[in-house]
Amino acid sequence: MIVHLLAVMSPGPDFTVVLKQSFSNGRLSAIFTSLGIAVGILLHVLFCIFGIAYIITTTPLLFKIFKFIGVMYLFYIGFKSFFNSSYNNTIYDNMIVNREAYYKSFLLGFITNVFNPKATMFFLSLFTLIIDASTPIIIKISYGAWMSIITGAWFCLVSILFTSSFSKIFIRKYSTLIDKIMGIILMFISIRILLN
Numbered sequence: 001m002i003v004h005l006l007a008v009m010s011p012g013p014d015f016t017v018v019l020k021q022s023f024s025n026g027r028l029s030a031i032f033t034s035l036g037i038a039v040g041i042l043l044h045v046l047f048c049i050f051g052i053a054y055i056i057t058t059t060p061l062l063f064k065i066f067k068f069i070g071v072m073y074l075f076y077i078g079f080k081s082f083f084n085s086s087y088n089n090t091i092y093d094n095m096i097v098n099r100e101a102y103y104k105s106f107l108l109g110f111i112t113n114v115f116n117p118k119a120t121m122f123f124l125s126l127f128t129l130i131i132d133a134s135t136p137i138i139i140k141i142s143y144g145a146w147m148s149i150i151t152g153a154w155f156c157l158v159s160i161l162f163t164s165s166f167s168k169i170f171i172r173k174y175s176t177l178i179d180k181i182m183g184i185i186l187m188f189i190s191i192r193i194l195l196n
């Protein structure tokens with residue numbers, strides 16, 4: 001549990017995407033992105049429990065395809081962020097309920113997490129260490145639920161912190177620059193994953 005918590009708190013694609021959502025689209029979009037990431041964690045856990053993660057990571061072609069999809073998606077988000085730097089005051093200030101926008105935010109978090117090959121490797125190695133064939137299914141589900149809840153809670157907290165009153169003033173002033181920096185970071189992360 002401690003290892004997972006430390007991994008969640010370390011900067012990576014999920015963290016960068018939540019920050020980008022906080023800066024570009026406001027608190028609710030960032031929270032929905034965080035929830036998408038949390039659900040993505042559940043999928044990784046299911047992959048591990050049913051052996052799918054092992055098949056993906058031990059089949060070179062399948063792993064390359066999986067990795068390529070994740071890299072291209074991250075690069076696309078970064079590219080879009082870099083060249084489409086517009087601060088969305090309406091969503092940020094009024095938090096207008098827009099189901100489609102929040103669905104897209106949720107999907108962004110979900111896809112970013114699910115197609116992160118490092119996350120797949122992390123959960124596979126973690127589950128290999130703590131779980132074996134004799135581990136009861138309720139324990140496996142409990143680990144998965146814990147990881148999903150903690151991940152969601154952490155990124156929701158990040159969303160709230162980076163959309164506080166102080167952050168709003170800072171973001172209004174530097175929104176275009178922040179969007180470009182987030183775009184560069186996401187593109188850099190995607191290239192690093194591709195080259196590893």
